[in-house]
Amino acid sequence: MKKRLLLGHNPVTGGRHLGQYFGSMIDLVELQDEYNCCVILDDWMDIINYPLEKDKVLQRSLFVLNEFIKAGVDTNKVTFGLSTFFLKELSEIFALILGFVDSDFLDSKYPKTFFGHLKESDRVFLGLQPRPTLLEKSYSLYGPVSYTIGLNIDIFMGGHDVEGYIDHIRHVLSNINDDTHFSVNKTEFMPSKFPYILDSFGEFMTQGNGLFISDSEQNLRNYLKESKSEKFWKQIGYILKSFDNEVKLSYDKEVIENCLIEHLSIFRKESKTNKELLEILYIGSQNIANQICCTTEILKKRIGLLKLNEFD
Template sequence: MKTLVSAHNCIFGSRFLGVYASTMREWPSLQQKYQCYFVVDDVVGLVTQPVDTLTFADKAMVAAGQFVAAGVDPRKASIVLTSELPELFEIAFLLSRTVDVDEVAKRHLNTFAAHLPTAQRRKLGLAANASVAEVSYPYLGISAYALALGADFWQGGSEVAANHQYMTELAELFNREVKRSVFKSPKLLLSKLAQFPAADGTPMTYANRLSIDASEDEVRRHVDAIRDANVFAMWLEVASLTAAARAVRRSGVFGDKERDVLMSGLVSVLTPFREPRVTNRQVLRALSRGTKAAREQMQDTLRSMRAALGFSSYLSRFGVKQSRR
């Protein structure tokens, strides 16, 4: 069975409707076809929004719980927490040997954080100048866990395309250096709704988000704010109202009746997130099981990397046991 990896930060806790539309709603069917790792990346918060570090544990629990509510079966797929993957950091370090520092710095200039004014950086808990971790993790860290998990596919919306390019480059660079195929180059698996708009027609961000656990009043406010027929049709599709979406696309017209239909559909789709039946104990058990499986896979990858580099100690090579006092 081929392996699929999908990664998500937990900085904001609850997922946006855009993430559900572009990524999460496909997971129940994907876990039937692939060995899936659904990653809750709390480490990325340390380099993008460290002021909120103490909240990441709770937010990671919310995100993981919503993964289960979306239909992820922890018996079939692995829900993984990056801060519990110590192997990740050695793998990223070994991959970094092949990377030009100027190239990483150039990639950083394309990130949101690179263009924040000093006052905003300070508000997020970031230093005035970018740290090595801030510059390198989005390039090396995210690629490292996808490659280390043996990803055949990297799944998500259009926002993950850049990460896919990075991990493909890193796999090729490392394989070329060691003259053997340690890493596969994952294929990009874009979702059917890879670019899902907010109610105002612009990309869904923190500022204009609709969280999937939003109240019915909040959902109604967003539904009433939609003015564009194509946007309205896309929202109908997310609510599993395909026929209604086709009708709106054909006519280019929608009114109160169609808004009520969309509202009813969204409320139905989002009820598992607003009224979750998943307990914290179940979420912790899922994270523990999934992270254990991920660590085992990463340990295999790390052994292959070390062997390819000729980098192993006498202890690991010959099984010399250290005496216990």
């Protein structure tokens, strides 16, 4: 039986940048035959953390799914889910999971997150409450934990920025097992092949400084021409060589630029329609909902929650 592999993506910003592509998307293409793969586009987390963007999140989620498909991910092999499409099932297991979270542990971890660092003025600017709500604090850390446990995931894949979720998963599973002897797979972290992709100035690539894979050829070339970092060019040259042995390992900027533009040309091809993309997400989300529901029922029995009809 194939092991279950999970990849989570935040769709609020829309198009993926080069760091996300080389950091996880291309890995998924290579692993989709070896593992039972699932990708969660966690739009519920985005709605919680970016309330001013909530009306745009669905369209951006469809755009991200389209990019995965263009990258070579086969939706017949990889399950894609949108968290708001299975929110009922997710909310139930999330509520159960919180019963095994130490409040001191949560309070110690949240300040280390991006939103935990924000000043009140920054929070208000983003449309958030001046002080973090309990939902914001808990879901940011334990939302992904909930669907990881709910889907009985073996491997959680991503960059080192998401490696911390493994600690949260182990913390919860340890408490669950101590109290209920509830057994699920021990989730391991699989780092991306290229977890740290540099931007044009040699810094860690983010949404704020990234090269977006679906940009026009002209925009891509403009970004590359502004690059001041030799480390950036060497890294991109090395990565391109690793994908294609026919590519000569050269640190000539013009050669690397043309190879990269050609490599990213797949993202400028015809897209699937929104209807087709929604159907993929609906089907995948229903499968995810069914799996989480099964795990939830087992967990509820373990902790002694009875159905009403059991009193008859």
